[in-house]
Amino acid sequence: MRQRWTIPAVVALMAVAVMTWIAQGTGRAAQMPTAGLTIHKSVAPEVIAPGRTVLYTVELSNTTETTQVVSSLVDVMPEDFEYAGLAPGSDWTVEPWDQVGPEIRWAGPITVPISGTMELRYWVYVPDSVPLRAEPYTNTVTATVGAETYQAQAGLHVAVGTASIVKTASPPHVEPGGNVTYTISLSNSGYAPLRLASVTDTLPVSVTFSRMTTDSDVTVAPMGLTGTITWTGPLTIPARAELQIRYVVTMPRVSETLHLENRAWGRLESGETVGPAGAEVNVSTGPTIAFLPLLVRNWAPAAFEITKSADPTEAYAQEGGTPIEYTVTLRNIGTETGVLGDVRDTLPTGFTFVQMLPGSDVTANPDGTTGEIVWTGPFTLTGGSSLTIKYRVQSGDQVGTYVNSATATVKEGYPIEAPAAATIELKEPYLLIEEFENPSPYWEEFLNYWRLNDQQWHYKPGGGDDGSQALGHTFWLGVDEAEDGAHDALIMYKGPGAEQWTDYVFQTRAVLFFGDGTGRGKFGVWFRGTANQENQPPGRYVTGYYLTLQPGPPMVVDLWQMRTDEECGDDCDYNYHFSNPLLLARLRGREDLDPLGLSIDWGRWYWIRVEVQGSRIRCYIDDVLVFDYNDTVGTTFTSGTVGFYTYIAGDARFDHVSVKPLE
Secondary structure (H helix, E strand, O other): OEOOOOOHHHHHHOOOOOOEEEEEOOOOOOOOOOOOEEEEEEEEOOEEOOOEEEEEEEEEEEOOOOOEEEEEEEEEOOOOOEEEEEOOOOOOOOOOOEOOOOEEEEEEEEEEOOOOEEEEEEEEEEOOOOOOOOOOEEEEEEEEEOOEEEEEEEEEEEOOOOEEEEEEEEOOEEOOOOEEEEEEEEEEOOOOOEEEEEEEEEOOOOOEEEEEOOOOOOOOOOEOOOOEEEEEEEEEEOOOEEEEEEEEEEOOOOOOOEEEEEEEEEEEOOOOEEEEEEEEEEEOOOOOOOOOOOOOOOOOOOEEEEEEEEEOOEEEOOOOOOEEEEEEEEEEOOOOOEEEEEEEEEOOOOOEEEEEOOOOOOOOOOEOOOOEEEEEEEEEEOOOOEEEEEEEEEOOOOOEEEEEEEEEEEEEOEOOOOOEEEEEEEEOOOOEEEOOOOOOOOEEEOOOOOOOOOOOEEEEOOOOOOOOOEEEEOOOOOOOHHHOOOOEEEEEEOOOOHHHOOOEEEEEEEEEOOOOOOOOOEEEEEEEEEEEOOOOOOOOEEEEEEEEEEOOOOOEEEEEEEOOHHHHHHHHOOHHHOOOOEEEEEEEOHHHHHHHOOOOOOOOOEEEEEEEEOOEEEEEEOOEEEEEEEOOOOOOOOOOEEEEEEEOOOOEEEEEEEEEEOO
16 A cells, blocks of 8 residues: 555544543542443444434443433534434434434433443434544533433544546557556545445456556456456555555557557445546557557447436425325436446335336336335446336325435446435424414514504413413503504414415414403404505505404304405505405304304304315314305415404403414
8 A cells, every 4th residue: 555645543534433431520520430320322334424324322331230310311412413313223212302403412211220221322414514524523422310420422534535546557668469567546535445346447459467566555366367357345445545456467469550548447335436547558569659549439338327306305294104206317328338237215214115106117116115125127228328217105204304315236337426315304294383382473463553552462371271371462452542442453473484375274272252342342363364564554454364253142253355455446445454355255143153053152262273275265163164165256365374363352362373284
């Protein structure tokens, strides 16, 4: 081996992950704790490139005759490392209560039995943003038992090797039958060692392998003496170093002058190809002849590239999972025919193969339905042709980012340089969850005329149906009694992207205890709404739908639409303070509602649920379908946020709010 650089970190790079335990007391120098607990930590693999996931294992061992109880376990991860979930085989199966780095925290009690062990195994994702470096990234886990703490560390090298190849011939001019020494130099400029599966050279016609040189790093003769010769691995190129393969070949005994060129390349164990690199030799008698470079047009050996895509790339995590369609395309970018051995996809945890899809060149199901699934070849691809595999999988039901990759083995042709990955984001299934215990800062009052005041919307500790805090509205708060308080009032959710929500289920718990003492008063919900609060009236307005409930007698349930001034014309010039909405549907009087088994009463809590899908609006009160309305006349609002509406509400309350996408 020829070391181009001498770096002590190379030694550290090849070291095993640091595994140690350190005991420390409280308020005194570190010493052996009285409790008999030992802790070890390891990481696998120990060297990775960024963008990969590693497995950490923490082993707690009890060497005493007393059960040890760990009250907390904390792993302080390096910057940008991301906790990715418990791994199979973990004895402790409760996820940490704090999963956001740098401190990942598990709450106890975690019991380690007498003379027993407990293993905690978990995945950690190392993003592409983590810098490469020769030194390991070390993180420490701390277990607390009573007043004692126990610590263990593991070191992870985040590094890549970067390979290049050069080939030379000496001498470059030789007489027929003479010997030439070829040197294949494979260099690694990265921080991590590289392992070669093979190194291949293509000797010109009638050129014969003779022997390895004594100064070659590889001394074993290759497979084959003529044509394609191959050295099989594993062959290691150390970090910041070089591997040289030097060998002697014999040129043919010919009478004519020859210009010979051949190429060599390496294939890493990861499947990537290094090279090719070529060398030229002139075989002739007499003086040296200068040759122009040999140009071979429109010819290239078989070589493959792979791409992978997913549809959709974002979905909501839901029970039973979500259908995902993957497309893997392999293309022969050479001109010669190549052969693939098999195609492999490693499905994320929780994902399951379902079926092949129309348009797939491969119609047979793969071997396996979870983990690694394999389509077995051979698959022959002529130059420039491609192979497409389309299939459906069912995702898991857990929120997270799932990255998986596909690759293929190559029987004839250059190996695939790198796998192709696709990313799926499974998001929280709810767009909004609000219990008003710690209210979201995105609730905004629509204060659009003189009798409205921000005091009228308020939070009522203990005001919920279960004693929790609720959102309330009282129409006379903050205004002069002579002005009779505010009549119509609206509060809306203005979180990021809320006005772009489309099809969803909006549900809340609501009650109206009293109105203004004359039997008047309404409460309800606003949905698919937008609001302009940029300018003063009449420029400020809201649009959307309202479902309103008026306790009886007479009790009334109404479905309204509020349009902009431009859409309504002279009929709703004052919609900026809720005048002249358009009535879409109404149920009035107890006689209309009794067949549904429903009545609207003062002081009674109701579940109000609205489902919007395209132009269809379904309104439920206590799971009773009140309206099934198809809004196809005039303006149809297809997206918008949610909120609450009141009219002359002396004590209206809302709680237990949720908005969930409607699949």
